[in-house]
Amino acid sequence: MARKFTPKVLTANDLMEGDVIYLAADGSWVRDHAQAEFIEDETIAEMRMLVAQGQPEIAVGPYLADAKMGENGPEPTHFREAFRTRGPSNYFHGKQAETASQ
Amino acid sequence: MYTYSDFDEAFVRERCKQFRAQVARRIDGSLTEDEFKPLRLMNGVYLQLHAYMLRIAIPYGTLRSDQMRQLGMIADRFDKGYGHFTTRQNIQFNWPKLKDIPDILDALADVQMHAIQTSGNTIRNTTVDHFAGAATDEIADPRPTAELIRQWSTDHPEFQFMPRKFKIAVGASTHDRAALKVHDLAVELVEQDGQQGYRILVGGGLGRTPMIGQVITDFIPKADLLPYLEAVVSTWNIIGRRDNKYKARIKITVFENGIEKMRELVNEEFAKIRAKFSGYDQKVLADLERQFAPPAFKNTDPSSLEAAVAVDPALARWVNRNTNAHKVENHLSVVISLKEHGKTPGDATGEQMRLMADLADQYGYGELRISHEQNVILPHVAKGDIPALFTALAKAGLATANAGLTSDIIACPGMDYCALATARSIPVAEQIALRVKELDLEDEIGLMKIKISGCINACGHHHVGHIGILGLDRAGVENYQITLGGDATETAAIGERTGPGFAYDEVVPAVERLLKTYLEKRNSTDETFLAAYRRLGAEPFKEALYGDAAKKNAA
Ligand code: HEM
Ligand code: SF4
Numbered sequence: 001m002a003r004k005f006t007p008k009v010l011t012a013n014d015l016m017e018g019d020v021i022y023l024a025a026d027g028s029w030v031r032d033h034a035q036a037e038f039i040e041d042e043t044i045a046e047m048r049m050l051v052a053q054g055q056p057e058i059a060v061g062p063y064l065a066d067a068k069m070g071e072n073g074p075e076p077t078h079f080r081e082a083f084r085t086r087g088p089s090n091y092f093h094g095k096q097a098e099t100a101s102q
Numbered sequence: 103m104y105t106y107s108d109f110d111e112a113f114v115r116e117r118c119k120q121f122r123a124q125v126a127r128r129i130d131g132s133l134t135e136d137e138f139k140p141l142r143l144m145n146g147v148y149l150q151l152h153a154y155m156l157r158i159a160i161p162y163g164t165l166r167s168d169q170m171r172q173l174g175m176i177a178d179r180f181d182k183g184y185g186h187f188t189t190r191q192n193i194q195f196n197w198p199k200l201k202d203i204p205d206i207l208d209a210l211a212d213v214q215m216h217a218i219q220t221s222g223n224t225i226r227n228t229t230v231d232h233f234a235g236a237a238t239d240e241i242a243d244p245r246p247t248a249e250l251i252r253q254w255s256t257d258h259p260e261f262q263f264m265p266r267k268f269k270i271a272v273g274a275s276t277h278d279r280a281a282l283k284v285h286d287l288a289v290e291l292v293e294q295d296g297q298q299g300y301r302i303l304v305g306g307g308l309g310r311t312p313m314i315g316q317v318i319t320d321f322i323p324k325a326d327l328l329p330y331l332e333a334v335v336s337t338w339n340i341i342g343r344r345d346n347k348y349k350a351r352i353k354i355t356v357f358e359n360g361i362e363k364m365r366e367l368v369n370e371e372f373a374k375i376r377a378k379f380s381g382y383d384q385k386v387l388a389d390l391e392r393q394f395a396p397p398a399f400k401n402t403d404p405s406s407l408e409a410a411v412a413v414d415p416a417l418a419r420w421v422n423r424n425t426n427a428h429k430v431e432n433h434l435s436v437v438i439s440l441k442e443h444g445k446t447p448g449d450a451t452g453e454q455m456r457l458m459a460d461l462a463d464q465y466g467y468g469e470l471r472i473s474h475e476q477n478v479i480l481p482h483v484a485k486g487d488i489p490a491l492f493t494a495l496a497k498a499g500l501a502t503a504n505a506g507l508t509s510d511i512i513a514c515p516g517m518d519y520c521a522l523a524t525a526r527s528i529p530v531a532e533q534i535a536l537r538v539k540e541l542d543l544e545d546e547i548g549l550m551k552i553k554i555s556g557c558i559n560a561c562g563h564h565h566v567g568h569i570g571i572l573g574l575d576r577a578g579v580e581n582y583q584i585t586l587g588g589d590a591t592e593t594a595a596i597g598e599r600t601g602p603g604f605a606y607d608e609v610v611p612a613v614e615r616l617l618k619t620y621l622e623k624r625n626s627t628d629e630t631f632l633a634a635y636r637r638l639g640a641e642p643f644k645e646a647l648y649g650d651a652a653k654k655n656a657a
Contacts, residue, residue: 013149013153015128015129015135015200016129016199016200016201017153017199017200018149018150018152018153018154018197018198018199018200019152019153020151020152056131056134056135057129057131060135060149061135061149077578078578079517079575079578079579079580080517080523080575083151083517083518083526084151084152087152088152088196088518088519088528089518089526089528089529090446090449090518090528090529090532091182091184091446093152093182093197094152094153095152
């Protein structure tokens, strides 16, 4: 039997920069997890995958990652995805630094 | 030292040009990611968690000062100001942009370096004892052999698409400093009846099914090396399992067929192909042996070092820990620790790389090495130059006196960088190092190898750590499994699992309990942790880790 679908966001790496990106509801790619589209429906998730796979000039290795709805938008549920929203723990590099400088 | 031949130069330049065109075609959309990925991997370009990663080979861990300087330039200009030295004598840059990578490869080619065969199912960078050419216990410098293997294996047409990657290490000393027994194939320079030749081991490896290599031949003459290696790799290339990625390494082939059968097959192949090798390789080897001749050692007075050590305890401690005896009486080999407490094991900033390059020019005949333990070595330093070298290193935070101690930890990048990881490694290493510093126990503990991997692939060599730590994902939470009694030297052993894993914030206290148990139970200060573990067995350590629960589980 198919497992129950749990909410997702669609994520990938940016072709040029290599950094983590998310697909937003308007079809654009965003850097911030909270601005990602919160996908609660399996059919929509499959459609978004097709959209992402159709943009190899932007997104490398797209996949659906588990998420939950938080106060400001979708939040990761697994620590791996949480690390991807931040960057490494040994240096203040990656997303954590980019958001700080905005 | 070896300098590129015209052939090497042309080959590497051609590859740079090709890759620049491939990147351009990926960016303009004429190559898809599926088409591009194998091409980028052929040039050492991975896509990791937060960015691209470029893995650059440092053949047999040897760098000239101008090469180290160039790595520093790359770190500053194209990355975030640092690079990461790895257990396979490579350097990894963690943040390059795709469009910059062709420029980086050109900059590498300018100093005779490249990233070819640092990925893919090929023969990878051949690694060597980091004290090669300097060690008192070596038969001869193993690097000419390693360079011969590099020339034979690079772009070898038959060995570009093998069942899996293939890793070779070369040693020439009684004490193994190159983790020979956990490589797919190990070449050990030995002497028999006054003649030099090689002992060959196969089937070692870490990862999912860790194994210790076995001797396939005790002795082959030097002239048989390349045909013999070709026979081994060909045999495995044919019978190695391509049906299952996890069973494809030669260790599984050796395990499933048995070493006797393997030896028989290799000998058959060897007999078939021996004649193909005309002996030209031996001319090359003789030439390489000349190129790797030691520098003209200075004849300085070593007594100034003794005098300086007598009045400077910090210098004395560092000399005691971070230097190694040298073939030549008035010289030492120096370990520059990249393990400052609380910092990422194996990382050096661009500035530090430049400083090390300058110091190599000033005091080390222009030569550096990268150790498989993620440190930098100056193989030849005159004793009289040691105090000045120490002072210069100390100013740059590069004189941590911890070589071989608890905080000299190997850690893979783990989930802070690596897309395959199941947990983090680096912060665990950082915290253990800080904790032992706080406790001020390192000197007391003495020789201790802690090794940490962020997943079952075992890049951090955890299986062969006296204390090995493996980061796992247990139901969405980081969890760390501890193994004990591993050893990567000539007495190699795979560590034994102690029991259930520890949560992220429990692992440092658990290691601390192990260290304290060792200090309590050792029979003298000369008995290392590993020796004590071998004498006492796992029980007292399990009890330290799990308390009474260990006894219950055992019952
Ligand atoms: C972050 C990028 C890295 C990736 C994607 C990566 C990938 C892998 C993979 C897939 C394996 C498994 C091989 C197998 O199953 O046999 C492996 C093994 C290994 N890697 Fe890495 N690795 C990375 C970084 C490193 C680093 C930084 C080091 C050195 C510190 C390293 C050294 C090794 C070693 C020694 C092994 C064990 C090889 C053996 O089985 O004998 N890797 N790596
Ligand atoms: S051991 Fe695993 S997590 Fe660590 S670098 Fe290797 S593949 Fe990545």
